Amino acid sequence: MSERDKYPADSGRRRFVKGVVGGAALAGVGATGAAAINSATQASGAGGGATQAYAIENTDGPAPRGMPQIPVEIDDEGYLKGVWPEVKTEEQGGVSVQIAETEDFKGSGVTYSTAWFQYCGVESYAGIEPDYDSDNYFRVGSNPGYDWESEAYSEGDRLHVDDFSDYQEWGNGVGQAGLGKPATGRWRSEDAEDVIPIQVIKSEQVMEMAEEDPWLEASTEEGFIAWLNKCTHFCCVPKYKMEGSAKFNAENDVYCQCHQSVYDPYSIVETLFVARPRPSD
8 A cells, every 4th residue: 555645543434344235135045046046147158146246335225235346456657447357267057168257366365256247237248258358447438427537537548546636635515525536437448339337436434444354455555446337226327426415315425316326435345146147159
């Protein structure tokens, strides 16, 4: 972690929370039912089935679970990237398929897999294919979510750490200023028909959480945290500190205006769900 960042004595925000969300529903499926689920999710493609992921916590609204994290790394020039798991080949149902999966990610004890992102149709996007040719940088999209991005970048520019230097003061008039500075963008989507939307926040709360948990130490860097920005309810694209969110006590959270689902980016939980398979070639 960079020496440029200092840890506050008291952030005033919720500390790291770890739990299992949605596990009870799957645990209630009998042996026959579980076999049926696995068959249904794996027969037509690769990488489906029961999946355990880390996600920013869903705290309100109809969304069934949190949005999955994307581990972050920063290159030598200060540009932000999303880490892609190790690509390998394995046998599934007697067929050799490529998967992207890293066991014990950076010594965290967590298996990080692209199955985390296989919902809301993302499983069919070109960028989710294990061997898709991408440099994995987070890039600004055609419609940035925040005014500061439109002023600092052009479409396709890579997000850079220097542009988050005011993260301790940033605010957009919604909720409390200084909690963290966000950006929206795209990932593994260059030259692809479908865009994988992401959101990033730099915050001191993230730095504090990373001090206390091996997974967050491995998956965040210099206070940056990122996630796949697809609401797990109806696949809309939420926003941090969004206009109108105060009516639902979500002015300091990630809020989806479509159906009022709320997510806390400073509470990371384990979530268990059935990932959809990638389409067969």
